[in-house]
Amino acid sequence: MIAFRNVTHGYGDGPLLSDVSLTLPPGSFHFLTGPSGAGKSTFLKLCYRELMPIAGTVEIFGQDVSHMSRDAVAMARRKIGVVHQDCQFLDHLPLADNVALPLTVAGREANPEELKELLAWVGLSGHARARPPSLSGGERQRAALARAVITAPEMVLADEPTGNLDWDMSQRLLTLLVELNRMGKTILIATHDMNLIRTAKSQVAARVLRIRDRTVQHAGADL
Numbered sequence: 001m002i003a004f005r006n007v008t009h010g011y012g013d014g015p016l017l018s019d020v021s022l023t024l025p026p027g028s029f030h031f032l033t034g035p036s037g038a039g040k041s042t043f044l045k046l047c048y049r050e051l052m053p054i055a056g057t058v059e060i061f062g063q064d065v066s067h068m069s070r071d072a073v074a075m076a077r078r079k080i081g082v083v084h085q086d087c088q089f090l091d092h093l094p095l096a097d098n099v100a101l102p103l104t105v106a107g108r109e110a111n112p113e114e115l116k117e118l119l120a121w122v123g124l125s126g127h128a129r130a131r132p133p134s135l136s137g138g139e140r141q142r143a144a145l146a147r148a149v150i151t152a153p154e155m156v157l158a159d160e161p162t163g164n165l166d167w168d169m170s171q172r173l174l175t176l177l178v179e180l181n182r183m184g185k186t187i188l189i190a191t192h193d194m195n196l197i198r199t200a201k202s203q204v205a206a207r208v209l210r211i212r213d214r215t216v217q218h219a220g221a222d223l
């Protein structure tokens, strides 16, 4: 589904990630960990072609990102739902409209029943008309997850989705991501939270990628 071959990326001061080769197969569940500033967000951005490799090849759904037409990029992005670190919303719009936004911008209309079901799935049925500023951190993260999956993507990338959440809320969010994986979606979560990783490993066959020495490797059992 996503394949990195000898990928290098950096922002000017030498490479941040160097010679990264790995694959994320369809239906897999991966965590990406590493110290702050190691390049976790950068790796995620390479996965959804927000960034392009300086050297090497990134393939998304079998296509080399360096040779994709604008239409092909749009199509590939529709198959990838992203939960961003800062989960921004349009504050003047009700939550339900915010969640439906990826469909709206694609010129499609949300099916009201499906939208209702999606909000219920993330536990936000009672907040459909609420404005984003009135939501708690955990509610915002769950809304961001609902927004990321409204287009029925094949893959979900989440950047520190539990960063500011308490343990109960982190587990709740993890449960939703595990459910998505059981439905067949490929999941990649960047996180510092080792407890979250340990908890996930008891629920799902999660693998851990670690950024170390500018490259991304599979971590062993020494978490």
Ligand SMILES: Nc1ncnc2c1ncn2[C@@H]1O[C@H](COP(=O)(O)OP(=O)(O)OP(=O)(O)O)[C@@H](O)[C@H]1O
Binding pocket: 011, 016, 034, 035, 036, 037, 038, 039, 040, 041, 042, 043
């Ligand atoms: N657009 C950019 N221009 C220049 N430098 C950047 C840019 N984006 C990221 N960086 C730098 O690249 C490094 C890696 O950033 P990145 O956000 O990928 O790390 P991270 O592992 O996700 O960090 P954190 O865990 O703190 O979120 C940091 O030093 C950051 O300042």
